[in-house]
Amino acid sequence: MESCSSSFHVAFLAVPFGSHASVLFSLARHLATSLPSGTFSFFSTARSNSGLVRSNNLWPTNLRSYDVHDGLPDGALQLSPLEEIDLFLGLVPGNFSERMMAVEEESGRITCVVSDGFWGFAGDLAMERGALWVSYWNSAPTALLAHLCTDLLRQSAGTDGDRARAQDALESIPGLSSLRIEDLPEGIVLSDTTSSLALQLHHMSQMITNAAAVVLNSFEGLDPTLDTQFQTKFKRCLNIMPFSLLSSNQSKVDDEHGCLAWLDSQVAGSVVYISFGSSALPPKEELVEIAEGLQASATPFLWSLKEIAWGHLPADFLDYVASRGLVVPWAPQPQVLEHSAVGAFLTHSGWNSVLESITAGVPMILRPFFGDQQLDARVVSDVWKIGVGFEGGVIKKDEIANALNVILGSKRGKTMKEKINELKSIALQAIKPGGSSTKNLNALEKLVASCQRS
Numbered sequence: 001m002e003s004c005s006s007s008f009h010v011a012f013l014a015v016p017f018g019s020h021a022s023v024l025f026s027l028a029r030h031l032a033t034s035l036p037s038g039t040f041s042f043f044s045t046a047r048s049n050s051g052l053v054r055s056n057n058l059w060p061t062n063l064r065s066y067d068v069h070d071g072l073p074d075g076a077l078q079l080s081p082l083e084e085i086d087l088f089l090g091l092v093p094g095n096f097s098e099r100m101m102a103v104e105e106e107s108g109r110i111t112c113v114v115s116d117g118f119w120g121f122a123g124d125l126a127m128e129r130g131a132l133w134v135s136y137w138n139s140a141p142t143a144l145l146a147h148l149c150t151d152l153l154r155q156s157a158g159t160d161g162d163r164a165r166a167q168d169a170l171e172s173i174p175g176l177s178s179l180r181i182e183d184l185p186e187g188i189v190l191s192d193t194t195s196s197l198a199l200q201l202h203h204m205s206q207m208i209t210n211a212a213a214v215v216l217n218s219f220e221g222l223d224p225t226l227d228t229q230f231q232t233k234f235k236r237c238l239n240i241m242p243f244s245l246l247s248s249n250q251s252k253v254d255d256e257h258g259c260l261a262w263l264d265s266q267v268a269g270s271v272v273y274i275s276f277g278s279s280a281l282p283p284k285e286e287l288v289e290i291a292e293g294l295q296a297s298a299t300p301f302l303w304s305l306k307e308i309a310w311g312h313l314p315a316d317f318l319d320y321v322a323s324r325g326l327v328v329p330w331a332p333q334p335q336v337l338e339h340s341a342v343g344a345f346l347t348h349s350g351w352n353s354v355l356e357s358i359t360a361g362v363p364m365i366l367r368p369f370f371g372d373q374q375l376d377a378r379v380v381s382d383v384w385k386i387g388v389g390f391e392g393g394v395i396k397k398d399e400i401a402n403a404l405n406v407i408l409g410s411k412r413g414k415t416m417k418e419k420i421n422e423l424k425s426i427a428l429q430a431i432k433p434g435g436s437s438t439k440n441l442n443a444l445e446k447l448v449a450s451c452q453r454s
Contacts, residue, residue: 043065273345
């Protein structure tokens with residue numbers, strides 16, 4: 001029996017790994033705040049939800065989180081991220097469906113399902129209850145296009161995995177022509193196309209065109225070719241803005257390690273900020289190369305590095321560079337990148353980090369690891385030309401110095417700065433009143449509230 005008096009009920013189905021859940025939660029929080037008459041339910045694992053509670057001090061009263069089973073055996077220790085993902089994928093969509101039905105008993109029928117873009121099954125869960133389905137793709141738009149072309153690329157590659165034929169097909173697809181087969185996310189053509197994650201994403205690519213709207217964590221004008229492609233492929237495509245701008249005013253800035261105060265003492269545009277995100281960590285050999293490259297360079301640096309990895313740094317590194325560097329276990333990345341002292345960003349090329357770098361106007365040094373990161377890096381370096389990578393994709397100390405010299409001290413670096421500032425200007429224009437992202441966000445608010453309970 002429906003006990004909730006609100007006329008609509010929006011459910012958010014998260015991917016509880018990496019930054020996926022936090023990005024979707026920021027959208028949920030925004031919509032709940034903008035639409036106080038609705039009920040908003042956020043579904044993720046207990047560990048994911050507890051992290052959201054700790055990191056978000058603003059929580060609308062009409063937004064509640066609910067735990068879904070994670071598939072981890074009792075007392076499980078030392079599982080790799082891929083093992084945890086496989087266990088979770090073994091439970092979907094049943095774990096989401098079971099929890100959603102229980103919540104509906106308490107809070108009324110769900111009228112709209114907003115799912116992480118990975119979840120193609122969300123369309124079926126929405127259809128079962130006569131609800132609207134909105135898919136939110138928070139990774140790179142180029143990666144979404146690549147997934148949509150999975151069948152075409154596999155047909156071109158043939159059963160023997162002919163890379164040359166697949167490359168020809170890739171070059172003929174507007175929006176993907178600058179990529180190489182090696183840049184594609186694992187499971188499209190290369191690697192194991194039958195893994196749990198590859199099967200889930202392939203299913204998504206076949207289902208997502210059924211969504212009432214596909215929402216992109218991006219902004220119109222970043223890649224006009226993709227804008228055109230998606231407008232023809234989807235019923236409705238809404239670029240809603242860079243996530244960093246959507247969330248920048250929602251939570252207080254946590255800077256317990258004094259990063260911003262340290263940056264205040266540095267020369268404008270002189271500092272390289274280093275961070276590989278929440279999931280990626282270079283092997284210890286590369287950590288040593290980074291440390292030795294920084295040690296040999298005169299460039300000031302701020303390095304956000306998990307404390308568990310500090311023991312891999314050279315013994316005298318922290319003492320030797322203390323006068324011009326700061327190593328911390330965590331940094332408030334959006335605010336760090338926006339600081340005038342930061343002139344370069346050494347990154348794992350995760351999409352949210354790329355967006356934050358663009359909206360801050362900071363050129364990138366790219367070291368991708370897995371997933372969409374190689375694709376992101378290729379687009380940043382070869383399409384937009386606002387960053388540089390490492391030869392062979394592995395960090396060497398001599399290349400650290402060379403990359404810093406290119407970005408901070410060369411004509412090429414000046415051109416990169418000009419190009420990224422042009423993209424920054426487009427992003428800022430998009431979120432102004434009347435801008436494309438502002439209009440699209442308003443349209444999304446109206447859409448999720450349009451499916452009323454009968």
